[in-house]
Amino acid sequence: IFRDLTLTSDLCLFSLTGSKYSSVIQLYKGDPLVLLPCKFHTFDLANPTVVWSRSDLSPPTVHQHQLQGDELKDQNQRYSGRTSMKTDALETGDLSLNLTNLQLSDSATYTCSIIVFGLGHHRVREVQLQVKEPFPSWATALLVLLVLLMVSGGLLFHFRHYFMSGECLLLHYP
Numbered sequence: 001i002f003r004d005l006t007l008t009s010d011l012c013l014f015s016l017t018g019s020k021y022s023s024v025i026q027l028y029k030g031d032p033l034v035l036l037p038c039k040f041h042t043f044d045l046a047n048p049t050v051v052w053s054r055s056d057l058s059p060p061t062v063h064q065h066q067l068q069g070d071e072l073k074d075q076n077q078r079y080s081g082r083t084s085m086k087t088d089a090l091e092t093g094d095l096s097l098n099l100t101n102l103q104l105s106d107s108a109t110y111t112c113s114i115i116v117f118g119l120g121h122h123r124v125r126e127v128q129l130q131v132k133e134p135f136p137s138w139a140t141a142l143l144v145l146l147v148l149l150m151v152s153g154g155l156l157f158h159f160r161h162y163f164m165s166g167e168c169l170l171l172h173y174p
Helices: 137-158 160-164
Strands: 021-028 033-036 049-053 061-066 097-100 108-116 120-132
Touching: 021 033, 033 120, 061 097, 137 160
Parallel strands: 021 120
Antiparallel strands: 033 097, 049 061, 049 108, 108 120
């Protein structure tokens, strides 16, 4: 059923050899939401299950979705309450994963896989997520201060002849 099946360009490549497209997503810690994309025609499959996982974790399951809904008993605790998929994901083929409240430890390669009873486990897509530390507020304040000092210094240099010419207001005592 799955051998050398190539889907349209916006969908994932699926074959027995595990071919896949990869993508990289870069966001910042504290961002409210990221959508890890994965699309695959699951319409012709009997009772498929989609599993999002990370091979560097134990247990590796980030999210699992079946026709009956989410199955999260094997979910890694790091992701408890932070993942979701569309309820009709397996009917529409949009297997994308929503991940909320991004943390630095979320940086990893995520694998979207389809499991079909009797046919086994097939990797559909890998997505690399890079969560970075936001630019610190103290560094922003320091940068603003440096810019103000540079502008002030430039203005003083530009108008130095005015200050040194004696044309400026000076108090003279008789």
